[in-house]
Amino acid sequence: MSDVTIRQAQGDDLQAVLYVGHSTWPPTYGPIAGDDYVAMGLAKWWTADATIPAIRAGRVTVAEVDGKVVGVATVGPQDGHLMLWKLYVLPGQQGHGIGQALMAAVLDQAREGGFAQVRLSYLDGNTSAARFYAKAGFEEFDRECGGSGLPDSVWVRRSVDPQQQTGEAR
Template sequence: MSEGANIVIRQADGEDLTEVLEVGHKTWPVTYGPIAGDDYVAMGLAKWWTQEATIPAIRAGRVTVAEVDGRVVGMTSVGPSEGHLNLWKLYVLPDQQGTGLGGRLMRAVIDKAVEDGHDAIRLSYILGNDNAAQFYEHFGFVETERESGGSGMPDNVWMQLALPQPGEDA
């Protein structure tokens, strides 16, 4: 990212669909290929990085993007699950990783969750993704459980971040 780049963190809209999908298709192979293999990458892209899987989240206002000089280079997606707010996706293009954009996206997710009155954020990452583990721990997430992937799939590590409640210091 160049010095003086115009960085915007904002809610995604329908015009962002192609670039949001591109983030997934460019990050998944380099992130998960070495950890879980090409079959896992192909399954994940076919299941979670399609128009059919992404359009409803964008329409529901659950996708946030990081834009640098008008180009989407990172994204998050949140949603409800079993009465909790889950962070389902947080990805930054490989050539933009290490620039602080992931942190900006995470802070946007946390701020919105607090604003919306959630008491915690849950997420999971696949065992072996040490970069994800360190990133989430940096923001105060703590491991809550491990879940077997089964059928040759990698195990998931679940984490949670307790959020400040009204009247508490953040």
């Protein structure tokens, strides 16, 4: 596999970022939460209107292989923590360390921003997300009832060591 480049998303990455979302959501959430949930999520979170402000604010990181965007991470501050809102890698590129490289960049962003924790949620039943985040040092601290037949949201967090820079694959 070629080298992975991790960098801040630029305006001309918009279509590639949206492509990652539209390619990952159906196989990730369809089996867990159903097609209606997938359609709602794509319409709400994976549109130009929802993504452009995050890119402009410098909150979107992309992973490139051979000049093609194959992964995305989106963060933002909330309640004194750095929230990881999105971390997705194209299905054909998973298992090659791209998600780990994006996570390293997120942890570096947390340190640079002075955040003590990174927090995120994933849907109960998303076993690959559960394994990935556990391996990255995240621990469950809460659950939120999904309601209307949807799976619960599992909330996890990881403390950030302000002295340690990961710098992996950057």
